[in-house]
Amino acid sequence: MRIRGKVWKYGDDVNTDVIFAGKYTYTIKDRAEMARYALEDLDPEFARSASPGDIIVAGRNWGCGSSREQAAICLKERGIGAIIARSFARIHYRNCLNEGLPIIISSEIQDLVKSGDEVEVDFEGGEITAAGVTIKFPPYPEFVQGLVNDGGLVPHVKKTLGLT
Amino acid sequence: MGRTFAEYVLGRAAGHPVSANEVVTVEPDFCMSHDNTGPISRTFKRIGVKRVWDPNRLVVILDHGVPAPSSDHAINHKEAREFMRGQGAPHFYDVTSGGGVCHQKFCEEGFALPGQVVIGSDSHTCTYGAFGTFAAGIGRTEMAAAWATGAIWLKVPESFRIDVSGELRDGVSAKDFILKVMGDVRSDGADYMSVEFHGEGISAMSVAERMTLCNLGIEMGAKNAVCKPDRKVFDFIRGREKSSDWEALWADPDAEYARALSYDLSGITPGVARPHTVDNYAPVESARGVRIDQAFIGTCTNGRLEDLRDAARILKGRRAAVRTIVIPASWEVYRAAMRDGTLDVLIDAGCVVCNPGCGPCLGAHMGTLAPGETCISTANRNFKGRMGDKESFIYLASPLTVAASALRGEISDPREVM
Numbered sequence: 001m002r003i004r005g006k007v008w009k010y011g012d013d014v015n016t017d018v019i020f021a022g023k024y025t026y027t028i029k030d031r032a033e034m035a036r037y038a039l040e041d042l043d044p045e046f047a048r049s050a051s052p053g054d055i056i057v058a059g060r061n062w063g064c065g066s067s068r069e070q071a072a073i074c075l076k077e078r079g080i081g082a083i084i085a086r087s088f089a090r091i092h093y094r095n096c097l098n099e100g101l102p103i104i105i106s107s108e109i110q111d112l113v114k115s116g117d118e119v120e121v122d123f124e125g126g127e128i129t130a131a132g133v134t135i136k137f138p139p140y141p142e143f144v145q146g147l148v149n150d151g152g153l154v155p156h157v158k159k160t161l162g163l164t
Numbered sequence: 165m166g167r168t169f170a171e172y173v174l175g176r177a178a179g180h181p182v183s184a185n186e187v188v189t190v191e192p193d194f195c196m197s198h199d200n201t202g203p204i205s206r207t208f209k210r211i212g213v214k215r216v217w218d219p220n221r222l223v224v225i226l227d228h229g230v231p232a233p234s235s236d237h238a239i240n241h242k243e244a245r246e247f248m249r250g251q252g253a254p255h256f257y258d259v260t261s262g263g264g265v266c267h268q269k270f271c272e273e274g275f276a277l278p279g280q281v282v283i284g285s286d287s288h289t290c291t292y293g294a295f296g297t298f299a300a301g302i303g304r305t306e307m308a309a310a311w312a313t314g315a316i317w318l319k320v321p322e323s324f325r326i327d328v329s330g331e332l333r334d335g336v337s338a339k340d341f342i343l344k345v346m347g348d349v350r351s352d353g354a355d356y357m358s359v360e361f362h363g364e365g366i367s368a369m370s371v372a373e374r375m376t377l378c379n380l381g382i383e384m385g386a387k388n389a390v391c392k393p394d395r396k397v398f399d400f401i402r403g404r405e406k407s408s409d410w411e412a413l414w415a416d417p418d419a420e421y422a423r424a425l426s427y428d429l430s431g432i433t434p435g436v437a438r439p440h441t442v443d444n445y446a447p448v449e450s451a452r453g454v455r456i457d458q459a460f461i462g463t464c465t466n467g468r469l470e471d472l473r474d475a476a477r478i479l480k481g482r483r484a485a486v487r488t489i490v491i492p493a494s495w496e497v498y499r500a501a502m503r504d505g506t507l508d509v510l511i512d513a514g515c516v517v518c519n520p521g522c523g524p525c526l527g528a529h530m531g532t533l534a535p536g537e538t539c540i541s542t543a544n545r546n547f548k549g550r551m552g553d554k555e556s557f558i559y560l561a562s563p564l565t566v567a568a569s570a571l572r573g574e575i576s577d578p579r580e581v582m
Binding site: 013018023025026027060061066067069089090091143152154157161 | 210
């Protein structure tokens, strides 16, 4: 899979409360509607202007805090193609993979791009191309790759249980 | 070489010895979820399995919005209720006087047991480490998959050892200690790790204080946090335990750690986490005088009897200068605080005592903030917008500091008003 999109760049320690506010966690049930509130308390422009395939580039510890899965769902539903961060908080890391939202750990791209730049990601090749520079990123661990290949945890479990 | 706590417990669950960074698939002893059981049950249905793998292992405790503050919340509760009934799953804690904040109830009901593996669809599931449980938070879809399969993959975490000596001074509490640790370790300093609290300083603490420490584990990125199970834990769980298959396990003295820190509790002073991150630590004197609009005492971090008594100690015979919301963490706590007069003291001081639940901690109801308002809270998160409006401000502190601040209407050092 290869995607090309515009960068939305953020800093360190972006928590899941600002990705998807707690006050909506039990009032918004529709996945598509969740997208309208994505990053509301961090960057109101994001939900208004992001385009399908856009890429979030962040610093350390993206997705820390609450385990709320809507933080992954709202970004996926907003059409985000990938999140590239220096590191991810553990629960959010799993939530993104379980939702089939591609995530990449890389510490090199942050210094190369700014918001609005175009970035291309080649998942099979493990390469990010930005500002004419190509950066390699490591493949997922094998057990995670199986999950990603199946498109997330629900299809993965269905397949494992022979329900597809 | 010796093994860490995580290696012992996950090895026990996997049925063979394991080492850090290995990936294991284990059967959880209990699966905790709360109001999010509604959405989890919908995902479970999408998977296409009719029955959960073991209805006795599901524990569902409604707490995030109780009683339901809106019909959306009520629909959610209804879904959870119907799902548990349909599955014949007995461990359902509805909106009754047998309920409370999920993490408090889970422990009170004897589901948090030494050497067991618990997963919970809430990040503060790590609280159960106070009982020597390996307990980790997960997401909703992951919980639905665990219900369907009875299995979850876990990377055996590397471990982070925190040695604690000495004793806390009067006016200083376990919350002050863990806020200081947060300031040092920062929000990702224990990412994916198992945090072990060691030493005489921890042995001297009550189970309630240990719960406060382990509760904050997730705020430093930890997968789980744990204290050595001892007589205090065994006494607590006696007569409550929901499973006999537990075992007190602890790290070997020569276990290998990825990171280590040590503290002397006698050097800890009252502290706060300033807006908008939990690791934005400062000694209370540097925030002294900050005007507050609201004080909040409660939550899975600091809503236990010991915490309410701390607040009452400050507020006895006095009057809070700002609106002060008190939410006992469970009805067991509520009743105990009612019987020993703690609630009377707090009500006499002008506090509004609400029914057990998460309350305003996540901005749902019972004390959300207006733009520009500042709250000092005993909770575990002060993220922007957490308590309602993104233009509001949250300081985190101990029950003593929150009560002292409520008394003066500004952030205050409890040692000055004791």
